[in-house]
Amino acid sequence: xxxxxxxxxxxxxxxxxxxxxxxxxxxxxxxxxxxxxxxxxxxxxxxxxxxxxxxxxxxxxxxxxxxxxxxxxxxxxxxxxxxxxxxxxxxxxxxxxxxxxxxxxxxxxxxxxxxxxxxxxxxxxxxxxxxxxxxxxxxxxxxxxxxxxxxxxxxxxxxxxxxxxxxxxxxxxxxxxxxxxxxxxxxxxxxxxxxxxxxxxxxxxxxxxxxxxxxxxxxxxxxxxxxxxxxxxxxxxxxxxxxxxxxxxxxxxxxxxxxxxxxxxxxxxxxxxxxxxxxxxxxxxxxxxxxxxxxxxxxxxxxxxxxxxxxxxxxxxxxxxxxxxxxxxxxxxxxxxxxxxxxxxxxxxxxxxxxxxxxxxxxxxxxxxxxxxxxxxxxxxxxxxxxxxxxxxxxxxxxxxxxxxxxxxxxxxxxxxxxxxxxxxxxxxxxxxxxxxxxxxxxxxxxxxxxxxxxxxxxxxxxxxxxxxxxxxxxxxxx
Numbered sequence: 001x002x003x004x005x006x007x008x009x010x011x012x013x014x015x016x017x018x019x020x021x022x023x024x025x026x027x028x029x030x031x032x033x034x035x036x037x038x039x040x041x042x043x044x045x046x047x048x049x050x051x052x053x054x055x056x057x058x059x060x061x062x063x064x065x066x067x068x069x070x071x072x073x074x075x076x077x078x079x080x081x082x083x084x085x086x087x088x089x090x091x092x093x094x095x096x097x098x099x100x101x102x103x104x105x106x107x108x109x110x111x112x113x114x115x116x117x118x119x120x121x122x123x124x125x126x127x128x129x130x131x132x133x134x135x136x137x138x139x140x141x142x143x144x145x146x147x148x149x150x151x152x153x154x155x156x157x158x159x160x161x162x163x164x165x166x167x168x169x170x171x172x173x174x175x176x177x178x179x180x181x182x183x184x185x186x187x188x189x190x191x192x193x194x195x196x197x198x199x200x201x202x203x204x205x206x207x208x209x210x211x212x213x214x215x216x217x218x219x220x221x222x223x224x225x226x227x228x229x230x231x232x233x234x235x236x237x238x239x240x241x242x243x244x245x246x247x248x249x250x251x252x253x254x255x256x257x258x259x260x261x262x263x264x265x266x267x268x269x270x271x272x273x274x275x276x277x278x279x280x281x282x283x284x285x286x287x288x289x290x291x292x293x294x295x296x297x298x299x300x301x302x303x304x305x306x307x308x309x310x311x312x313x314x315x316x317x318x319x320x321x322x323x324x325x326x327x328x329x330x331x332x333x334x335x336x337x338x339x340x341x342x343x344x345x346x347x348x349x350x351x352x353x354x355x356x357x358x359x360x361x362x363x364x365x366x367x368x369x370x371x372x373x374x375x376x377x378x379x380x381x382x383x384x385x386x387x388x389x390x391x392x393x394x395x396x397x398x399x400x401x402x403x404x405x406x407x408x409x410x411x412x413x414x415x416x417x418x419x420x421x422x423x424x425x426x427x428x429x430x431x432x433x434x435x436x437x438x439x440x441x442x443x444x445x446x447x448x449x450x451x452x453x454x455x456x457x458x459x460x461x462x463x464x465x466x467x468x469x470x471x472x473x474x475x476x477x478x479x
Contacts, residue, residue: 012237013145013146013234013237013238013241013461014231014233014234014237015234016145016147016148016231016234017231017234019231021227021228021229021230021231022229024228024229025143025144025152025229028143028206028207028229029140029143029144029152029155030155031198031199031202031203031205031206032095032136032139032140032156032203032206033136033140033155033156033158033159034099034159034195034198034199034202035095035098035099035132035135035136035156035159035199036132036136036155036156036157036158036159036160036163037159037160037162037163037166037195038102038128038129038132038163038192038195038196038199039129039132039133039159039160039163040159040160040161040162040163040164040165040166040167041163041164041166041167041191041192041195042071042102042105042125042128042129042163042192043071043072043129043163043164043167043286044163044164044165044166044167044168044314045167045170045171045188045189045192046067046068046071047167047168047171047292047310048167048168048171048172048175048188048307048310049171049185049188049189050064050067050068050185051303052175052184052185053067053118053185056182056183056185057112057114057115057118059115061424063115065420065421065424066115066119067115067118067119067122068420068421069417069420069421070119070122070123070126071122071123071125071126071129072126072413072416072417072420073126073413073414073417074122074123074124074125074126074127074129074130075126075127075129075130075133075413075416075417076130076409076410076411076412076413076414076416076417077126077127077130077410078126078127078128078129078130078131078133078134079130079131079133079134079405079406079409079410079412079413080130080134080406080407080409080410081127081130081131081406082094082098082127082130082131082134082135082406083134083135083138083402083403083404083405083406083407083409083410084402084403084406085097085131085402086134086135086138086139086212086402087212087401087402087403090208090209090212091135091138091139091142091208091209091212092139092203092206092207092208092209094131094135095132095135095136095139095199095203096200096203096204097131098128098131098132098135098199099128099196099197099199099200099203100196100200101124101125101127101128101131102125102128102192102195102196102199103193103196103197103200104124105121105122105123105124105125105126105127105128106121106125106189106190106192106193106196107121107193108120108121108124109121109122109125109186109189110186110189110190125192130409130410130413133389133409133412133413134402134405134406134409135402136156137153137156137389137390137392137393137405138209138393138401138402138405139209140152140153140155140156140393141153141390141393141394141462142209142210142211142212142462143209143210143229145230145234145238146459146460146461146462147329148329149329149390149394149462150325150328150329150387150390150458151325151326151328151329153389153390153393153394154321154324154325154328154386154387154389154390155325156389157321157324157381157385157386157389157390158318158321158322158324158325158386160385161314161317161318161320161321161381161385162318162321163195164314164317165311165314165315165317165318167188167314168292168310168311168313168314169311169314170188170191171188171307171310172307172308172310172311174187174188175304175307176304176307176308207224207225207228207229208221208225209225210222210223210225210226210238210242211242211398211462213225214242214243214246215246215398215399219239219243222239222242223235223236223239226238226239241461241463242463244463245398245463245466245467260400260403260404264472265469265470265471265472265475266397266400266469266470268472268475269395269396269404269469269474270396270400270404270407270408272395272453272454272455273391273392273395273396273404273405273407273408274407274408274411274412275449275453275454276337276388276391276392276408276450276454277388277392277408277409277411277412277415278411278412278415279341279446279449279450280384280385280388280412281412281415281416281419282415282419282439282442282443282446283341283344283348283380283384283439283442283443283446284348284419284423284435284436284439285344285376285377285380285384285385286416286419286420287419287420287423288313288373288376288377292306292310292313292373294306294424294427295369295373295427295432296309296310296366296369296370296373298427298431298432299355299365299366299369299370299432300360300361300362300365300366300369301366301370309366309370312370312374313373313374313377316374316377316378316381317377317378317380317381317385318381319378319381320377320378320379320380320381320382320385321381321382321385321386323382324381324382324383324385324386324387325386327382328386328387328390329458331458332456332458333387333390333391333454333456333457333458334450334454334455334456336383336384336387337383337384337387337388337391337450337454338447338450338451339383340379340380340382340383340384340387341383341384341443341446341447341450342447343379343383344376344379344380344384344443345439345440345443345444345447347372347375347376347379348376348436348437348439348440348443349436349437349440350372350375351369351372351373351376351432351436352432352433352434352436352437352440354368354369354372355369355431355432355433355436356433369432391457392405392408392409393405394457394462394465395455395457395465395469396469397465397466397469397470398462398466423435426438455474455475457474
């Protein structure tokens with residue numbers, strides 16, 4: 001069977017239909033993706049808040065790195081812990097807990113009198129960000145029909161970049177109008193409380209994942225949820241698939257992490273998930289999103305102009321995410337990854353060449369580098385960011401989905417954390433030229449990894465993917 005095609009002998013579900021159930025599914029997805037919006041805002045706001053924060057609290061370069069990376073390393077822990085928590089406690093309840101963490105973390109940061117309380121607040125926000133990065137995509141993937149799973153689960157990434165763009169715009173407006181006030185950075189962070197409140201109250205009205213309910217033996221509740229977001233015949237047909245998988249697994253021992261690591265097929269898919277997540281981070285995308293203002297200052301903009309220019313990558317990220325959602329259910333994941341890595345690696349090379357050809361002080365240098373950074377972010381968002389989060393939400397069997405997603409995202413965040421901790425030092429040591437040449441070299445390795453090891457997932461239900469991964473058949477399908 002060719003990759004990405006639907007095998008009619010296996011996929012016999014009734015076609016999707018429009019109606020109130022389809023609108024209900026859209027509302028559920030919108031509410032859940034407020035977790036992505038918070039993810040984006042909390043990771044992006046530091047881009048413009050760091051300089052006034054450092055000035056008020058007397059931070060040095062090391063403590064600036066601590067403040068920035070504390071959220072990211074905490075996100076790694078949150079991703080792992082919340083993945084396991086969502087398996088046992090439920091996707092919905094875990095997201096409600098994350099909303100509380102987002103709000104409490106925001107209060108700590110806004111009220112912080114000094115470094116210690118500030119870092120505690122950033123850690124709480126990091127736990128929430130990491131949890132949202134794991135649980136929300138899984139929840140969306142499990143709620144979605146397989147035909148639109150890519151575009152529905154991918155909405156979370158769209159909300160992430162909308163959140164980052166909102167942070168950049170808020171930073172630019174507040175920084176250029178209220179920048180003379182003490183504590184202006186606190187206003188930038190305080191805005192985060194609003195979507196946290198919306199997520200909390202919204203999730204109280206959202207149903208649990210039917211696949212999680214089925215795994216816990218709550219068949220009647222699972223069918224009721226399916227009937228609320230599917231047509232009647234489709235809900236019943238999907239329920240039969242869930243019952244079949246449950247019956248096949250009834251006699252199996254539930255797998256802990258030791259069993260996963262000792263099973264060749266499950267270990268392989270786990271390593272692929274980890275590899276895809278790390279490859280995404282090693283493009284350097286979040287270094288641009290966190291330190292874009294610094295990169296633009298290094299290229300030749302003054303600080304206030306860089307704050308405004310930094311909105312451009314945020315805008316292109318949102319445009320790219322919209323395009324990605326339109327493509328997600330039409331193009332294979334592997335082809336999307338390969339295209340994205342080829343474009344981002346080329347962008348890195350061009351940035352390195354431009355910084356060599358246009359020395360510091362050249363009037364065209366800042367504008368050319370800004371254009372190439374926008375090209376990089378657009379390529380990344382269109383072909384990689386959305387696709388990676390969708391891919392991680394769908395490749396793992398149900399009995400290890402929380403752990404597999406959590407561990408993969410844990411490694412993704414650890415990679416992100418080390419890049420964030422050392423990125424500015426790297427730019428200081430080897431300049432923009434060396435930094436982006438290094439990203440290009442890593443991009444080539446990632447491209448080879450995807451071409452050689454990453455299997456296709458588009459066009460198959462989660463239950464079919466579970467069978468293929470468990471038996472190893474997914475690695476035998478034509479790539």
